[in-house]
Amino acid sequence: MPSPTNDGYNVPGDMTIFTTCPAVVFTDLDGCLLDHHDYDHLPAKPARSRLKELGIPLIPVTSKTAAEIRALDIDFGSVPLISENGMVIDLPPHLFSSPHDKGGPIFAGKPYNEILAFLQTLPASLRASINGFHDMSAAEIAAVTGLKDVDAVRAKARQASEPFLWQGDEAGIAELSALATANGFKLTQGGRFYHLLSEGGKDWAVNWVIDHLKLIRPELLRTDLIRPDRPFHTIALGDSANDKAMLASVDYGIIIPNPGGSGLVISDASGRIIRAPHVGPRGWNAAIMGLLDELDLDTLASTK
Numbered sequence: 510m511p512s513p514t515n516d517g518y519n520v521p522g523d524m525t526i527f528t529t530c531p532a533v534v535f536t537d538l539d540g541c542l543l544d545h546h547d548y549d550h551l552p553a554k555p556a557r558s559r560l561k562e563l564g565i566p567l568i569p570v571t572s573k574t575a576a577e578i579r580a581l582d583i584d585f586g587s588v589p590l591i592s593e594n595g596m597v598i599d600l601p602p603h604l605f606s607s608p609h610d611k612g613g614p615i616f617a618g619k620p621y622n623e624i625l626a627f628l629q630t631l632p633a634s635l636r637a638s639i640n641g642f643h644d645m646s647a648a649e650i651a652a653v654t655g656l657k658d659v660d661a662v663r664a665k666a667r668q669a670s671e672p673f674l675w676q677g678d679e680a681g682i683a684e685l686s687a688l689a690t691a692n693g694f695k696l697t698q699g700g701r702f703y704h705l706l707s708e709g710g711k712d713w714a715v716n717w718v719i720d721h722l723k724l725i726r727p728e729l730l731r732t733d734l735i736r737p738d739r740p741f742h743t744i745a746l747g748d749s750a751n752d753k754a755m756l757a758s759v760d761y762g763i764i765i766p767n768p769g770g771s772g773l774v775i776s777d778a779s780g781r782i783i784r785a786p787h788v789g790p791r792g793w794n795a796a797i798m799g800l801l802d803e804l805d806l807d808t809l810a811s812t813k
């Protein structure tokens with residue numbers, strides 16, 4: 510997996526909020542910032558506005574593709590986009606590692622063309638049982654997912670993971686899983702779809718971004734340089750099992766409850782775990798408002 514490198518990094522003259530921000534917030538989207546049913550995010554707007562006023566970046570971390578994130582009616586600003594369950598990080602140009610960095614997505618593992626190449630090496634009987642997003646037209650994806658055609662096109666714009674329907678038997682999926690592992694991939698199952706992808710995850714991507722930000726904030730790496738007037742808190746919000754490792758790895762992991770469910774249990778957190786008082790964007794808003802009050806970042810911002 511790639512690591513951030515500090516090869517001649519220079520902070521550009523137009524460097525943004527990342528050099529001084531007192532916190533960074535990572536958020537899952539579906540069932541979290543976006544309502545589980547109607548994708549409404551307006552209930553979270555007051556907290557999002559407050560983050561913006563404080564210069565705190567809000568970074569999406571989602572199973573969606575980057576194309577799907579960009580199509581949302583939410584302006585995340587010039588921040589990294591973490592898509593396909595942490596397999597892909599798109600950095601804005603001002604956060605490139607060095608003046609020589611040409612940009613392009615950062616992959617936790619293997620890019621999409623290598624995933625497709627692996628599929629072509631499979632025995633014909635296994636390959637015939639896989640009906641992946643690459644195999645389907647956008648209209649077919651729309652039909653099996655319930656997405657609109659225009660959204661299916663964006664969901665099909667994969668960069669590092671392949672969702673597929675399995676049309677074989679249990680012995681076949683076990684054989685596929687073994688072949689995937691032997692070739693540096695893994696299978697995960699979510700709802701009707703299996704996903705073929707590399708090792709990695711939302712927590713890997715979040716920690717990569719945090720490490721990357723530390724390159725431009727030397728005081729975050731050197732304890733003798735930590736300044737009380739320039740704190741740096743890491744915060745993440747999520748509602749599902751695939752958010753657990755991310756929530757466990759930050760300073761403040763906020764669990765958004767599932768409708769009708771008891772919510773996640775996280776026993777290995779490195780920071781503090783907070784339970785939002787409501788589901789979806791309403792809970793998101795209340796939890797962020799409460800944490801900002803507690804951290805007293807407004808006062809800090811006003812005294813700068």
Ligand SMILES: [Mg+2]
Pocket residue numbers: 537538539540541747748749
């Ligand atoms: Mg979710």
